[in-house]
Amino acid sequence: MLMFYIIMLINCINADEYDCIPKGHEFKDGFESGKDKQCESLSNNYSYYFNKNFTYSGLAFNCNRTYLDGKFTMTSLYDYWSANVIEVMDNSQINLNGRFHTYKEFNIGTNSIVFWIGHVSFKHSITFETTPSLNQPQIIIWKSDYIHLYKPAGSQISKFEVNNPINNKQCFDVMSFNNNAALDFDKKSFDHYLPKDFKNGLDMLEGKAYLISNNRLMRFCPNGTDLDTSVTCTMNGNNYNLSYSGNDNQPFNYPHCPCDDNGETECILNIQQNLNTVNFNNNIIKYTTLNIDHDIILYNFISVKQINVNDDITLLIAPVSSIKEYTQKIQFNNFEITNNREKNVMTQFKYNSTTNTLEINGNNKLKHSSNPTNKPLTLIINGILTCNSFVNKSVYYFTNSSSSTPLININNNNGNNNIMIFDETVRLNGQLSNCIVLTGKSNEKFKCIQCKKGYYLNSKQECQYNSHCNKINKQSHCIECEYGYYLNSNKECQILPDNCIVRYKTYCYQCKEGFIKEKGECQKNDNKCNKSERNYCLKCSNGYK
Ligand SMILES: *[C@@H]1O[C@H](CO)[C@@H](O)[C@H](O)[C@H]1NC(C)=O
Ligand SMILES: *[C@@H]1O[C@H](CO)[C@@H](O)[C@H](O)[C@H]1NC(C)=O
Ligand SMILES: *[C@@H]1O[C@H](CO)[C@@H](O)[C@H](O)[C@H]1NC(C)=O
Ligand SMILES: *[C@@H]1O[C@H](CO)[C@@H](O)[C@H](O)[C@H]1NC(C)=O
Ligand SMILES: *[C@@H]1O[C@H](CO)[C@@H](O)[C@H](O)[C@H]1NC(C)=O
Numbered sequence: 001m002l003m004f005y006i007i008m009l010i011n012c013i014n015a016d017e018y019d020c021i022p023k024g025h026e027f028k029d030g031f032e033s034g035k036d037k038q039c040e041s042l043s044n045n046y047s048y049y050f051n052k053n054f055t056y057s058g059l060a061f062n063c064n065r066t067y068l069d070g071k072f073t074m075t076s077l078y079d080y081w082s083a084n085v086i087e088v089m090d091n092s093q094i095n096l097n098g099r100f101h102t103y104k105e106f107n108i109g110t111n112s113i114v115f116w117i118g119h120v121s122f123k124h125s126i127t128f129e130t131t132p133s134l135n136q137p138q139i140i141i142w143k144s145d146y147i148h149l150y151k152p153a154g155s156q157i158s159k160f161e162v163n164n165p166i167n168n169k170q171c172f173d174v175m176s177f178n179n180n181a182a183l184d185f186d187k188k189s190f191d192h193y194l195p196k197d198f199k200n201g202l203d204m205l206e207g208k209a210y211l212i213s214n215n216r217l218m219r220f221c222p223n224g225t226d227l228d229t230s231v232t233c234t235m236n237g238n239n240y241n242l243s244y245s246g247n248d249n250q251p252f253n254y255p256h257c258p259c260d261d262n263g264e265t266e267c268i269l270n271i272q273q274n275l276n277t278v279n280f281n282n283n284i285i286k287y288t289t290l291n292i293d294h295d296i297i298l299y300n301f302i303s304v305k306q307i308n309v310n311d312d313i314t315l316l317i318a319p320v321s322s323i324k325e326y327t328q329k330i331q332f333n334n335f336e337i338t339n340n341r342e343k344n345v346m347t348q349f350k351y352n353s354t355t356n357t358l359e360i361n362g363n364n365k366l367k368h369s370s371n372p373t374n375k376p377l378t379l380i381i382n383g384i385l386t387c388n389s390f391v392n393k394s395v396y397y398f399t400n401s402s403s404s405t406p407l408i409n410i411n412n413n414n415g416n417n418n419i420m421i422f423d424e425t426v427r428l429n430g431q432l433s434n435c436i437v438l439t440g441k442s443n444e445k446f447k448c449i450q451c452k453k454g455y456y457l458n459s460k461q462e463c464q465y466n467s468h469c470n471k472i473n474k475q476s477h478c479i480e481c482e483y484g485y486y487l488n489s490n491k492e493c494q495i496l497p498d499n500c501i502v503r504y505k506t507y508c509y510q511c512k513e514g515f516i517k518e519k520g521e522c523q524k525n526d527n528k529c530n531k532s533e534r535n536y537c538l539k540c541s542n543g544y545k
């Protein structure tokens with residue numbers, strides 16, 4: 001009894017404010033209404049208040065005002081539910097299912113969202129109580145092939161407008177929809193705006209409305225504010241799909257996603273935290289920057305414009321066997337990496353700024369783009385790494401093992417030079433192939449300062465291949481060659497000419513008959529000497545002495 005009384009009381013209070021309040025969930029259930037009100041009439045000047053699921057399925061209905069308050073579904077499947085004003089009250093979340101039309105104003109309260117499936121029709125304005133944020137439209141049209149935005153034509157003078165909230169100077173998103181062809185629902189009538197009318201912005205009383213993200217996101221910018229072209233989308237599902245429809249299994253957070261808007265829009269794609277894998281279904285995503293903020297594996301991934309990876313996050317790109325080779329730019333806070341994707345090669349990236357360690361798999365080009373750090377940069381590499389640029393005064397430690405050894409006693413004597421240290425397991429290409437410590441000034445060739453075990457530096461600062469050296473000094477230079485070899489002036493061990501008969505290590509004590517020692521080497525006796533013995537000329541030829 002008490003309960004009934006309270007309900008009566010609430011209804012009475014509301015009934016004072018609103019002309020008609022539904023008794024049940026359907027039109028035929030009737031309305032709580034004040035005296036003499038014909039709430040069931042299909043055309044009237046009353047105000048209607050809804051706060052629970054309601055279904056209308058009759059012929060065209062017209063009223064003055066419709067208030068929607070709370071979290072529920074309002075359905076109008078057969079013909080339009082029309083009102084001069086539809087007002088979505090503050091903190092509401094309304095599903096509009098079917099056909100709805102406003103003659104004067106569609107008003108959305110603070111912190112409210114409208115999810116719409118069906119026919120959308122605005123004869124005049126949309127008003128927001130509070131300016132919506134960029135990338136957070138409050139009108140979300142998940143499925144519609146009919147969006148009627150009135151434009152003056154013939155006797156029809158009313159036109160679609162977006163009102164700018166008072167004092168607002170920012171661009172904001174008006175509505176998101178899945179199908180840009182929905183604006184062009186009827187080729188025979190001309191009283192509605194088409195996507196092309198929004199090209200370069202559709203002039204309105206207080207600003208311009210644009211269609212971006214493949215003409216599926218309406219963004220309004222007040223007069224004096226330039227269009228903000230960045231569009232952020234978030235993947236909610238594991239499958240990237242360019243086209244999808246309906247209200248179930250939406251792969252993205254909004255119907256205007258994915259963006260990838262042929263370069264006119266700055267598209268940013270995030271991936272929801274709870275997804276560990278995403279299948280990109282071999283889509284080539286040219287204009288989108290992908291942000292990676294948690295550990296993830298990308299499958300059937302071809303390329304995006306750029307990938308940004310947060311600190312200490314493992315990004316894995318699974319191999320795709322069918323693809324042509326391509327390059328992918330990947331940005332870390334400290335590096336720019338160009339990954340040259342190859343068939344069947346899994347690539348992996350992870351950077352930890354605390355330890356200043358980058359783990360990298362695959363075929364990559366690295367550009368170190370930040371300031372020098374006190375800590376050496378450890379590059380744990382597996383694959384082929386090409387380094388394009390290095391930062392001054394930095395030490396780089398290259399290894400291909402995940403248990404890297406710490407740096408010991410490496411002095412950077414050369415001021416702003418870099419030092420590169422290579423693990424014995426890392427092979428370098430070209431002249432530096434046997435070098436393990438390098439220095440390099442910007443814009444200069446790297447110089448080897450220490451070779452791998454068993455190799456020594458020659459005077460050209462190259463690690464000598466097939467060294468034949470017995471002893472290397474601290475500077476990696478050879479000081480003693482193997483038997484049968486001697487140290488030449490380039491500090492290379494060279495095979496002794498076959499003309500020495502007594503030698504100790506690199507030193508020839510006695511040359512063969514017919515040879516004499518000149519500058520430490522056995523030279524063929526020339527005709528200046530008639531008789532030689534033990535390196536020396538004993539008797540000169542006639543005319544010489
Ligand atoms: C609604 O009010 C307007 C203006 O007062 C009037 O012209 C119109 O006839 C009314 N409509 C109905 C259905 O009562
Ligand atoms: C429609 O509603 C508005 C606001 O409540 C009111 O000012 C106006 O008079 C109403 N129109 C009619 C015709 O009743
Ligand atoms: C309202 O309708 C929605 C969708 O039609 C349904 O999921 C929900 O359970 C309904 N709520 C109530 C209270 O009937
Ligand atoms: C905004 O700009 C449009 C067209 O550029 C103009 O018609 C309108 O008067 C301007 N409104 C204000 C409030 O300045
Ligand atoms: C993408 O969505 C369309 C339409 O919903 C569907 O037919 C297609 O199978 C989807 N593609 C993938 C790869 O999921």
Ligand SMILES: *[C@@H]1O[C@H](CO)[C@@H](O)[C@H](O)[C@H]1NC(C)=O
Nearest residue numbers: 311312313351352353354355
């Ligand atoms: C980086 O590595 C260190 C040492 O392994 C670890 O303690 C830390 O949590 C890692 N992450 C970040 C963000 O520094």
Ligand SMILES: *[C@@H]1O[C@H](CO)[C@@H](O)[C@H](O)[C@H]1NC(C)=O
Nearest residue numbers: 370390391392393416441442
């Ligand atoms: C590195 O040092 C050289 C010479 O001192 C200087 O010209 C160059 O600008 C420096 N580069 C960076 C990235 O600091």
Ligand SMILES: *[C@@H]1O[C@H](CO)[C@@H](O)[C@H](O)[C@H]1NC(C)=O
Nearest residue numbers: 382383384400401425426427
């Ligand atoms: C990496 O190290 C392993 C041994 O730990 C070695 O077999 C392999 O050849 C090395 N890879 C490269 C590219 O140097």
Ligand SMILES: *[C@@H]1O[C@H](CO)[C@@H](O)[C@H](O)[C@H]1NC(C)=O
Nearest residue numbers: 527529530531540541542543
């Ligand atoms: C070398 O000495 C011999 C005699 O001892 C002489 O016959 C010969 O002509 C000399 N040869 C030359 C090239 O001087």
